[in-house]
Amino acid sequence: MEEKVRTGENIIAEAESRQVWNSFGIYMFQRENDVCFSGFKRREGKVDRMNRKETPNADILFLLKCLLLSYLLTGACLMLLALLLYKLRLSEQIVSIAIIVIYVAAVFLAGFLAGKRMKSRRFLWGLAMGLAYFAVMVLVSLVVNHSLNGLDTHFFTTLVLCGAGGMLGGMLS
Numbered sequence: 086m087e088e089k090v091r092t093g094e095n096i097i098a099e100a101e102s103r104q105v106w107n108s109f110g111i112y113m114f115q116r117e118n119d120v121c122f123s124g125f126k127r128r129e130g131k132v133d134r135m136n137r138k139e140t141p142n143a144d145i146l147f148l149l150k151c152l153l154l155s156y157l158l159t160g161a162c163l164m165l166l167a168l169l170l171y172k173l174r175l176s177e178q179i180v181s182i183a184i185i186v187i188y189v190a191a192v193f194l195a196g197f198l199a200g201k202r203m204k205s206r207r208f209l210w211g212l213a214m215g216l217a218y219f220a221v222m223v224l225v226s227l228v229v230n231h232s233l234n235g236l237d238t239h240f241f242t243t244l245v246l247c248g249a250g251g252m253l254g255g256m257l258s
Contacts (some may be wrong), residue, residue, distance in 0.1 A: 117222055147202050148210075156196035162187040188243065189250035192218045194255025211255020212248050219247040 099175045166183050169175060173184075195218060196211025222243075 089241050104140030144202070145146040146242070148214065148217075149201055151195045151198045151202075151214060152170055152221070154198070154215070155191040155218055156221070158194060159187055162190070173192035185246060188218075188224050192250040196251035197258045198254075199251075200255035207255040207258050209255070211258070212252040215247040215249070215251025216244075217243050218251065222247075 120248070166180065166187065170180060192215040195214040199210040199214045202208030
């Protein structure tokens with residue numbers, strides 16, 4: 086069974102018969118109002134979803150969603166830790182380590198997702214997510230306790246861990 090091989094000459098002849106070359110000389114074919122090339126499709130001047138430019142508002146909304154997701158992850162992990170503390174009677178030292186791991190994992194996820202989305206300066210976007218996470222945590226602590234009682238002893242350590250976790254997530258994205 087012999088297959089017909091499409092060579093460059095065949096494609097050129099077919100394109101010349103349809104007269105569908107773009108300005109860069111890329112072969113294109115036409116169907117009604119659609120022009121297809123290299124897997125991208127344009128319809129009457131509108132670019133489809135694959136080529137759509139994102140607006141800055143969409144990026145900010147995405148970063149806020151990442152931050153919300155990291156807090157949901159933190160809440161779920163802290164509930165699991167509370168259950169383990171209740172059932173297994175964990176020591177205070179183990180609980181403190183677990184809380185730090187939860188913070189770092191949550192900001193790592195936020196930094197990773199932000200870095201994936203932003204494509205450039207990923208480590209800075211990860212750092213921004215870590216610092217935003219820490220800022221929200223400090224604000225909630227101020228509102229609830231009217232002071233920094235929960236964070237005062239380890240304020241800078243927690244700040245550095247949140248920033249570094251988010252930055253690492255951004256770098257590895």
